[in-house]
Amino acid sequence: MPPKQTKAAPARRANADGGRRETMGGLAKGLAVIRAFTRERASLSLSDVAVLTSMPAATARRCLMTLEELGYVMRRGRQFLLRPKVLELGAAYIESMNIELLTKNHLEELARSTGDSAALCVLDGTDIVYVARASIRTLMRLEAHIGSRFPAYATSMGRVLLAGESAAGLKRYFEVAELAPLTKYTVTDVADLRRVIDKTRRTGYSVVKDELDYGVVALAVPVHDQQGRVVAALNSSSHSSRITVANLVRERLDMLQGVSRQITKDLASVPGLSLSVGIPDA
DSSP states (O other): OOOOOOOOOOSEEEOTTSOEEEOOHHHHHHHHHHHHOOSTTSEEEHHHHHHHHTOOHHHHHHHHHHHHHHTSEEEETTEEEEOGGGHHHHHHHHHHHTHHHHHHHHHHHHHHHHTSEEEEEEEETTEEEEEEEEESSOOSSOOOOTTOEEEGGGSHHHHHHHHTSOHHHHHHHHHHOOOOOSSTTOOOOHHHHHHHHHHHHHHSOEEEESSSSTTEEEEEEEEEOTTSOEEEEEEEEEETTTOOHHHHHHHHHHHHHHHHHHHHHHGGGOTTHHHHOBOOOO
């Protein structure tokens, strides 16, 4: 199956009132080139980049040459690879929000108390993005780190974040999300997933087992801002051979909710968080 294409944003975009607003098409194309690289596609040729971004080869080449000159990309023969400088782009968000520092002690205490992993994620488009994490043990090959992205529909934190979206936001999500089965247990039917999200909204938590990857079980709760909006999700994850879903909820739900309330208080100093996450307008 060919890799999913990462299309560059159009140079100009219509406003809701029918007008136009100026955007920098070259910047959008450069970012699309960076996003074309993934764990599975760490090394790409010029033709690979052109196909993945739906750009003419000449445009993809100019983007790659510019990124190489700026130190974001390196060349090895006919292959291009990202350089560590790309990390600065993500680090700017983490540092500007100060999230990791604010939540470090809470997550480390949660990880110590459970003997497992604890993480804080935000919603970015159709994915969740890890912005803080602490771990006592390594679960398996699917080990996350700050900046890791996973599809929201298959994760406990993603379902908590989707449950916090408005009806319009959730509608946009289902219009663009690709609900592919990651395991034989992954919920991919839209109607079923909507019911799961509705239940998450009612109960205030989500628990997922073997849907993102076999062996992974996780419980998540929302983190709110000072106005009560869901701006992040907090989870505790383990291996399904170590703990059942019922025991996970019974032993850790109150603990997670308590830590969530503490983080909400701390995030009062990060007013921009609620403005910078979620599903963007179409």
